[in-house]
Amino acid sequence: MRLAVYTDYEYCSDGVRRYGQRAFVVFLEALREHVDRLVLVGRFDPKPGRSHYPLHEQTELVGLPHYESLGHPWSVARSLLVSVARFWRLLDEVDTVWVLGPYPHSVLLALLTALRRRRLVLGVRQDMPLYVRSRRPDRRWMHWSADVLEGIWRLLARRYAVVVVGPELERKYRDGHARSVLATTVSLVSERDLDAAAAAVAARDYGGELTLLTVGRLDAEKNPLLLADIMARLLQGPRSWRLLVCGDGPLRARLQERLGELGLLGRVELLGYVPIDGGLLDLYRTSHAFLHVSWTEGFPQVLVEAFASGLPTVATAVGGVPAAAGGAALLVGPDDAPAAVAALERIAAEPRLRTELIDAGLERARGGTLEVASARLAEYLAAAR
DSSP, X not given: OEEEEEEEEEEEEOSSOEEESSTHHHHHHHXXXXXXXXEEEEEEOOSOOOOSEEOOTTXXXXXXXXXXXXXXXXXXXXXXXXXHHHXXXXXXXXXXXXXXXSSHHHHHHHHHHHHTTOEEEEEEOSOHHHHHHHHOTTXXXXXXXXXXXXXXXXXXXXXXXXXXXXXXXHHHHHHTTOSOEEEEOOOOOOHXXXXXXXXXXXXXXXXXXXXXXXXXXXXXXXXXXXHHHHHHHHTTSSSOEEXXXXXXXXXXXXXXXXXXXXXXXXXXXXXXXXXXXXXXXHHHHHOSXXXXXXXXXXXXXXXXXXXXXXXXEEEEOOTTHHHHXXXXXXXXXXXXXXXXXXXXXXXXXXXXXXXXXXXXXXXXXHTTOHHHHHHHHHHHHHHOO
């Protein structure tokens, strides 16, 4: 199978190596073990530079004209014109295309793939209308655009196979009469990482200061300001806690301001973005509990990473999290700081509960390692009709 994969993510180069800017590229490159040829397609930043995830030398890259975001419609439109020509030429060289969307480019590239009679498989990682409304609550034209793109994608899914992330999106597409649906997880954790989790679990001591870890973008739909309220309540209890925040985004300054207002700057570290192969897994393994407080989710890969590290987890019951997490996490309502604090105190105080959560999380992680998930996806892509 000669496979091309389009995402709306950015790539760049320092003149020697090429880089992906999102961790998802690690998952995509795992497909290389299962195909004859892998070509990644996405926005290419013309400014020389490096990013977090260097591409393997055997991974091909077709860069499309760059635009900052979908919030710049004229830049997106200019990019579309050149993208058509580049993608048309690529279709001479591949037989299967996995197009993740819905975005303006993904709709157009999917239609071109269908026109050229190549095998087309759609991909969905999140509920686009909900995502846009949470990030841009005051930009109605973007809400309307997201609804239109979502509608087109749902119609295409009645004709072409679709890969979705998490059980909530699976339900929506099956209810929408999609032709064929594969629900998958996006795992960046390998089988050897699971082997390292046992030693980490054995080394944890809940008798002293406890480290709470959270990982995610600091923007509106991830609800990061709630972290400050949770920490303030935790520190009123009988135990000493510190919080590590991995991630960056537009609300970083506001979060730091809120931490200062509550007198928490000495108990919380804002670490910025930490790559999965650049120390993030070590933070999972050396922490005592994981906290995820998002407003909206499909099924976040950070939960898979926490489960695979044997880290007891508290997460908000939104989107596909309840169905996917099952008994591997304590679930609380979104924006419910007291419930999150109570759940974390239970993890700190109840060894039996910790063991149950750890065992359930490791079991779920074993069924969706990077090797397992990529092999299953490649098999589905090759068989799609």
